[in-house]
Amino acid sequence: MQDPFGRSISYLRVSVTDRCDFRCVYCMSEDMSFLPKTEVLSLEELDRLCGTFIRMGVRKLRLTGGEPLVRRGIMTLIDSLGRHLQTGALDELTLTTNGSQLEKYAVDLFAAGVRRINVSLDTLQADKFAAITRWGKLDKVMAGLKAARAAGLQVKINAVALRGVNDDEFDEMIAWCGREGFDLVLIEVMPMGEMGDATRLDQYLPLSMARAQIQRRWTLDESDYRTGGPARYYTVRETGGRLGFITPLTHNFCESCNRVRLTCTGTLYMCLGQNDAADLRSPLRASDGDADLEAAIREAISRKPKGHDFVIDRRQAPTAVPRHMSVTGG
Numbered sequence: 001m002q003d004p005f006g007r008s009i010s011y012l013r014v015s016v017t018d019r020c021d022f023r024c025v026y027c028m029s030e031d032m033s034f035l036p037k038t039e040v041l042s043l044e045e046l047d048r049l050c051g052t053f054i055r056m057g058v059r060k061l062r063l064t065g066g067e068p069l070v071r072r073g074i075m076t077l078i079d080s081l082g083r084h085l086q087t088g089a090l091d092e093l094t095l096t097t098n099g100s101q102l103e104k105y106a107v108d109l110f111a112a113g114v115r116r117i118n119v120s121l122d123t124l125q126a127d128k129f130a131a132i133t134r135w136g137k138l139d140k141v142m143a144g145l146k147a148a149r150a151a152g153l154q155v156k157i158n159a160v161a162l163r164g165v166n167d168d169e170f171d172e173m174i175a176w177c178g179r180e181g182f183d184l185v186l187i188e189v190m191p192m193g194e195m196g197d198a199t200r201l202d203q204y205l206p207l208s209m210a211r212a213q214i215q216r217r218w219t220l221d222e223s224d225y226r227t228g229g230p231a232r233y234y235t236v237r238e239t240g241g242r243l244g245f246i247t248p249l250t251h252n253f254c255e256s257c258n259r260v261r262l263t264c265t266g267t268l269y270m271c272l273g274q275n276d277a278a279d280l281r282s283p284l285r286a287s288d289g290d291a292d293l294e295a296a297i298r299e300a301i302s303r304k305p306k307g308h309d310f311v312i313d314r315r316q317a318p319t320a321v322p323r324h325m326s327v328t329g330g
């Protein structure tokens with residue numbers, strides 16, 4: 001699958017649920033209303049959709065959400081998708097999780113063929129963790145991380161850089177990840193959902209500033225390590241660990257974008273930062289054959305835009321997309 005700008009689409013991110021057991025302040029409001037069940041694709045429908053994308057050339061699949069591991073029966077889907085790893089049709093099956101359910105699922109995930117996972121964790125302090133996630137418990141996530149490591153899963157920690165919240169902890173997180181053998185990726189907060197622009201401006205920390213601060217304590221060697229994602233990686237000389245930066249706002253990485261995103265209702269977003277989308281649920285439900293579905297996917301890819309233009313700037317009104325990150329899963 002090639003888009004009009006010659007980019008080959010080989011990476012599909014699938015949000016398997018819009019629900020979550022946390023209410024992170026930058027992601028959800030406390031009183032979220034979630035989708036009715038009838039709108040959400042069944043696990044069988046998700047499996048069929050993913051299978052179609054794989055047939056059409058997707059080599060890497062990431063499950064996300066909401067929180068993917070709170071979807072009931074999720075291991076049925078993950079086990080089923082694992083088949084494509086065995087046949088060689090898929091290179092990687094992975095997920096992004098808040099870690100709260102990892103203690104329960106780590107062994108099963110490894111057995112299904114998952115080898116690497118991203119775990120979102122913005123702080124190592126229990127009270128701060130509770131404040132950021134509203135409903136989360138840090139010790140549960142820590143137990144999940146331990147289980148993941150014991151099961152043989154490689155872990156990458158994703159931390160959203162929040163000014164005045166966790167920017168005093170980067171040094172400690174780098175040291176901790178170094179000790180635990182986890183990669184660490186810092187992410188700029190993105191203007192998703194309607195959460196009050198004042199809050200967003202207050203939270204926004206350009207990663208160029210974060211990096212300068214980190215370099216006062218650590219030596220960052222440029223690295224050509226890539227995961228097929230938008231992160232730029234460095235090796236922390238003192239720990240040997242990898243440190244990545246995802247900077248959608250200060251560095252535009254759209255030219256190498258190889259991905260599309262599917263929501264749990266079967267809506268395909270061709271760009272995280274644009275509103276254009278394609279409905280795949282109708283062709284999926286309209287017939288048992290996949291011909292219409294494939295045509296709809298092809299048509300959608302032909303509309304993939306060149307890029308996005310998020311802006312958080314005090315002089316301008318923020319350019320945002322109105323949907324929450326829990327819809328497209330980041």
Ligand code: SAM
Binds near residue numbers: 068192
């Ligand atoms: N619940 C899972 C988790 O937290 O990892 C998966 C879904 S979550 C929406 C995916 C990622 O998006 C997380 O790493 C989260 O920190 C990030 N995220 C959510 N809202 C964001 C925002 N406004 N800006 C930047 N990253 C955001």
Ligand code: SF4
Binds near residue numbers: 024065326
């Ligand atoms: Fe849930 Fe992940 Fe959003 Fe936090 S970032 S509320 S864990 S979906």
